[in-house]
Amino acid sequence: MQLxxxxxxxxxxxxxxxxxxxxxxxxxTKCFMLCRTLELPGRAIFLVRELIEVPxxxxxxxxxxxVVTRREFVHSLLxxxxxxxxxxxxxxxxxxxxxxxFSAIDHYSDYQKFLVTQSLSPxxxxxxxxxxxxxxxxxxxWDYENQQVVPITRMFxxxxxxxxRYATGAMPPELSKAQRELYDRQVRALGxxxxxxxxxxxxxxxxxxxxxxxxxxALTLLGIGRIxxxxxxxxxxxxxxxxxxxxxxxxxxxxxxxxxxxxxFNRAREPESPAIMPIAQDARDPxxxxxxxxxxxxxxxxxxxxxRQYLNLLAVCALIPxxxxxxxxxxxxxxIQQGGGQVQLVLPGExxxxxxxxxxxxxxxxxxxxxxxxxxxxxxxxxxxxxxxxPQVVFLNGVVANLLVWELVKLCTGCLAVKPYVYYDLxxxxxxxxxxxxxxxxxxxxxxxxxxxxxxMEGIQGFQQRxxxxxxxxxxHAHPASDKSDKSxxxxxxxxxxxxxxx
Amino acid sequence: MAPRLQRIASExxxxxxxxxxxxxxxxxxxxxxxxxxxxxxxxxGYNYSTTDVLILLPPSYPQTPxxxxxxxxxxxxxxxxxxxxxxxxxxxxxxxxxxxxxxxPPTLQGWTACCLHIHEWRPAANPLSGHSLLSVxxxxxxxxxxxxx
Numbered sequence: 001m002q003l004x005x006x007x008x009x010x011x012x013x014x015x016x017x018x019x020x021x022x023x024x025x026x027x028x029t030k031c032f033m034l035c036r037t038l039e040l041p042g043r044a045i046f047l048v049r050e051l052i053e054v055p056x057x058x059x060x061x062x063x064x065x066x067v068v069t070r071r072e073f074v075h076s077l078l079x080x081x082x083x084x085x086x087x088x089x090x091x092x093x094x095x096x097x098x099x100x101x102f103s104a105i106d107h108y109s110d111y112q113k114f115l116v117t118q119s120l121s122p123x124x125x126x127x128x129x130x131x132x133x134x135x136x137x138x139x140x141x142w143d144y145e146n147q148q149v150v151p152i153t154r155m156f157x158x159x160x161x162x163x164x165r166y167a168t169g170a171m172p173p174e175l176s177k178a179q180r181e182l183y184d185r186q187v188r189a190l191g192x193x194x195x196x197x198x199x200x201x202x203x204x205x206x207x208x209x210x211x212x213x214x215x216x217x218a219l220t221l222l223g224i225g226r227i228x229x230x231x232x233x234x235x236x237x238x239x240x241x242x243x244x245x246x247x248x249x250x251x252x253x254x255x256x257x258x259x260x261x262x263x264x265f266n267r268a269r270e271p272e273s274p275a276i277m278p279i280a281q282d283a284r285d286p287x288x289x290x291x292x293x294x295x296x297x298x299x300x301x302x303x304x305x306x307x308r309q310y311l312n313l314l315a316v317c318a319l320i321p322x323x324x325x326x327x328x329x330x331x332x333x334x335x336i337q338q339g340g341g342q343v344q345l346v347l348p349g350e351x352x353x354x355x356x357x358x359x360x361x362x363x364x365x366x367x368x369x370x371x372x373x374x375x376x377x378x379x380x381x382x383x384x385x386x387x388x389x390x391p392q393v394v395f396l397n398g399v400v401a402n403l404l405v406w407e408l409v410k411l412c413t414g415c416l417a418v419k420p421y422v423y424y425d426l427x428x429x430x431x432x433x434x435x436x437x438x439x440x441x442x443x444x445x446x447x448x449x450x451x452x453x454x455x456x457m458e459g460i461q462g463f464q465q466r467x468x469x470x471x472x473x474x475x476x477h478a479h480p481a482s483d484k485s486d487k488s489x490x491x492x493x494x495x496x497x498x499x500x501x502x503x
Numbered sequence: 504m505a506p507r508l509q510r511i512a513s514e515x516x517x518x519x520x521x522x523x524x525x526x527x528x529x530x531x532x533x534x535x536x537x538x539x540x541x542x543x544x545x546x547x548g549y550n551y552s553t554t555d556v557l558i559l560l561p562p563s564y565p566q567t568p569x570x571x572x573x574x575x576x577x578x579x580x581x582x583x584x585x586x587x588x589x590x591x592x593x594x595x596x597x598x599x600x601x602x603x604x605x606x607x608p609p610t611l612q613g614w615t616a617c618c619l620h621i622h623e624w625r626p627a628a629n630p631l632s633g634h635s636l637l638s639v640x641x642x643x644x645x646x647x648x649x650x651x652x
Contacts, residue, residue: 441627448628475613488550
């Protein structure tokens, strides 16, 4: 499999890139992007972290047909790359025409540069991009393992709208006649270009329960190119009231949910191009990491706070949009008291992430208690012992699942503005956008030093399920008896066995 | 070193600076499963003037705060009674058992569990700007003060 390159860039940096490159349309302009690189099978993905403009005195030569930066300027950037494990993308403009291609001079000079800078690899990657007057691009990078120049084919602008831009000459084929017929009514609503985007998307959908099954069904019908449906659970008879696509016999036989749904929903597609690829594993399984990081979009439809946190982490570290949905009902004596659900769109670096919102704290704590902590917590009444099944109804799942799918369509086709956080109130029958403010200091997604935004694999390491055993903590040291004890302080001590929460 | 471990190392160092009489802390530099603040000063009213404090970190720390903390099993109030919210007899804690797939190491001895249940948690990129082990230690300090009464 020949290596190819891709670029993921936050929209704010993309907008700035356009301003820098196309302000002067008479002469060529150059700038640099400092990136982390995700190395996946057959792909190297540049995650853009910082845009470096070239100051006027940083140019050695600049005209309408040639642009050269001073060696010292580039050298300082390469030093940073080496110190901070970064990769380098060079960008220059051909500002007089759209659909740019590299010139013969570009090809020659890039090849010479790649030969020199490969001494920094790995993890260093070096690529160059040329942008035209429409911000169309062509790109290539150095494959240091095979000593050849390989193309950079796609650029993902991570924001709203979520744009997938293709290099000159690398556009995907247009909709086939059969696809145009199949999606005719949809194209009338979303446009042919929008449908083409949906058809090209690779999505990871984690959760194949009441909510996930409805999302999977809608995505299949929409024409999403590939849906990796991930859930380790098996069907049970009690699922059959809400898991669409499940059947009575598959429920009785305990089929894997993902397999049952894939068999049902793929019937809506041509047999040779199934939409759903079932994966009966925990999404946090390290084996699945390359697949998740390589997807264009992540969707979480799971109860588990730790799985949602994990997907949020991957999204932020690898610059992948993440759509998260959840539902809940509070009922007493068989009567619904409250109910609803929410859809949150995480656009790393653009909108609030799950950590900014911070509503998963207690659930996440409880899911990660050790057995002993859990036993103590149950004993003291801090958490309930036997888990009681939550009320679940198909109609609530259906509403929230389709709210999520609608946000996905808006995000990827740009047909309307997205709502980053939508709440649905079941009792009032109202869906409304809610405020989800970005935490400017968020340790995950802020632009502050120390955040994990666009840090790639390095940021994810340490949060994965651990394959190696850590050190056990040593026993406490013996401590000297206090010489300042004051027994009068203790005279009003009443009960040493309190059980109520203290913090 | 992965950013999570770097973060834990720097938070442990900061916590030692502010909450250890001997300015010492140690941590699990392989998996980030725990931090010990050595010689955590105790207020009047305890049988020790300092104690080691063990904080077990959940695998998704700092996304998720720790729950419970651990002190020396022999810690008592100065009058010999047990402080409230310290659960003697629950010392067979093995922090690795729930976090790793391999068989657990021998049971740890010498620690006993204390209540700590955090509901609000907003970690920042800079540990000094949001919740961190410093915030946890501050809660522990206040708990020690409250429990002696």
